[in-house]
Amino acid sequence: MDEQGLNDAAIMLMSLGEVEAAEVFKHFSPKEVQKLGETIARMRTVSREKVDEVVNRFASAASAQSLLVSDTSNYVRSVLRLALGDDKASLLIDRILQGGDVSGIESLKWMDPLSVAELLRNEHPQIVAAILVHLDSDQAAAVLMQLTDRQRSEILLRVATLEGIQPTALKDLNEVLFRVLAGGDKIRKSSLGGIKAAAEIINLLGSNVDAVVLESIRGYDADLAQKIMDKMFVFDDISKLDNKSIQTVLKEVASETLIVALKGAAPELREKFLSNMSSRAAEALREDLESRGPMRLSEVEAQQKEILKTVRRLSEEGQIVIGGGGDDAFV
Numbered sequence: 001m002d003e004q005g006l007n008d009a010a011i012m013l014m015s016l017g018e019v020e021a022a023e024v025f026k027h028f029s030p031k032e033v034q035k036l037g038e039t040i041a042r043m044r045t046v047s048r049e050k051v052d053e054v055v056n057r058f059a060s061a062a063s064a065q066s067l068l069v070s071d072t073s074n075y076v077r078s079v080l081r082l083a084l085g086d087d088k089a090s091l092l093i094d095r096i097l098q099g100g101d102v103s104g105i106e107s108l109k110w111m112d113p114l115s116v117a118e119l120l121r122n123e124h125p126q127i128v129a130a131i132l133v134h135l136d137s138d139q140a141a142a143v144l145m146q147l148t149d150r151q152r153s154e155i156l157l158r159v160a161t162l163e164g165i166q167p168t169a170l171k172d173l174n175e176v177l178f179r180v181l182a183g184g185d186k187i188r189k190s191s192l193g194g195i196k197a198a199a200e201i202i203n204l205l206g207s208n209v210d211a212v213v214l215e216s217i218r219g220y221d222a223d224l225a226q227k228i229m230d231k232m233f234v235f236d237d238i239s240k241l242d243n244k245s246i247q248t249v250l251k252e253v254a255s256e257t258l259i260v261a262l263k264g265a266a267p268e269l270r271e272k273f274l275s276n277m278s279s280r281a282a283e284a285l286r287e288d289l290e291s292r293g294p295m296r297l298s299e300v301e302a303q304q305k306e307i308l309k310t311v312r313r314l315s316e317e318g319q320i321v322i323g324g325g326g327d328d329a330f331v
Contacts, residue, residue, distance in 0.1 A: 010039040011046055011054045030109045031136065109135060117146030125151065129158035132201070133193040138309065141204035152209070153216035156202060160217065160228055162193025195224070199231035200312070204305060233322055235261070235304040238311060239269045245320035246276040252310045257303045259288045264300035 013021040013036065025033055108116050108131065116135075120128045120143070132140040132155065144152045202210045210232075218225035241249070250258075250273065262270050262285075270289075274282040314320045 006035055006039045007043075008054050008057075010036055010043060011051055012058055014040060014043070014046075015051055015055055109139065113139060113142035114146050116143045121147065121151075125154040126158050128155050129162055129193065133159055133162060133197050137197075137200040138204050138305075140201045144201065144205060145209065149209075149212055149216075152205070153213050156198050156213050157217050157220055157224075159193055159201065160195050160198035160224055162197070195227050196231050199228050199233075202228065203232050203234065203308065233308070233311070235308060236266055236269060237322075238307070239266070239272045241272075241311075241320065241322065243276050245314075245322075246272060248314060248319055249307070249311055250276060252314065253307055255285075255288075257306050259285065259292065260295065260300055260303040261307050262289060263292060263295050264297065264304070 013024060016024065025036075028036065108119075111119075116139075120131065123131075128151075132143065135143070144155065147155070202213055205213065214225050214229065217228065238246070238249070258273065262273065274285060277285065311320070311322060315322045
């Protein structure tokens with residue numbers, strides 16, 4: 001959800017009142033709750049015209065929708081069983097409905113990284129890897145930062161070599177989570193993990209930590225380490241995006257984030273961004289960069305990670321295309 005969408009959603013929720021808004025919040029993910037909560041907290045005044053605009057737009061969109069089936073999951077189960085019989089249907093139902101919440105893991109998504117790390121610190125690396133691939137990459141990376149170098153390397157090695165999680169393995173996994181979280185036992189087949197998942201998590205660990213992890217994995221399997229590196233997309237790689245993609249990214253990034261991120265960027269990357277801005281905006285950015293004093297590396301890297309998250313989101317939405325490894329990977 002972009003900034004405009006967040007603002008509109010926040011206005012809509014505030015117009016509903018506390019009780020109704022609370023019911024809506026129950027259907028959001030932890031990250032969505034946090035973003036919407038922060039947006040609402042920042043709002044001080046909203047014009048009556050803006051409220052009316054948002055409410056009317058929502059009403060128009062809602063009136064264009066029609067609810068055909070109230071419980072689509074049960075509908076799929078019933079139709080498949082009638083059409084194929086219980087045996088054949090059971091082979092397909094989990095595959096079709098995969099991606100639903102695994103109750104124990106869903107509980108972890110609401111916890112801060114330190115608490116998750118404390119819960120998982122003494123579990124086997126294979127178990128931790130199977131749990132982390134269910135979390136968002138940024139949360140998984142934050143959890144790993146709370147662990148030792150050795151634990152990080154062992155866990156990410158297993159993330160990279162994970163080729164899927166079978167129902168029996170997920171049952172065992174949920175039993176582990178039940179022990180530490182009193183989670184439920186709703187299990188659905190899931191195909192998670194692998195080189196791409198490992199690369200996305202390592203991307204968010206930071207330049208010093210990711211090098212240690214990759215070096216450790218290289219000692220175990222040099223080919224695997226190279227495959228992970230080929231899938232990684234780091235901040236400097238943004239310079240390989242085409243101009244149209246850079247312009248798309250610029251529309252989604254706050255100016256303050258861009259200023260701090262570029263403070264520690266290579267000159268080529270700075271120019272890539274500047275050349276895709278209007279002359280007035282580029283000049284203003286140059287002045288801001290020159291006027292800023294020394295900044296902590298951690299602050300710069302944090303804002304670079306925010307831009308990387310935006311780049312990955314735009315890639316997932318199909319608005320830009322990114323790739324890793326090789327000069328021809330970016331189009």
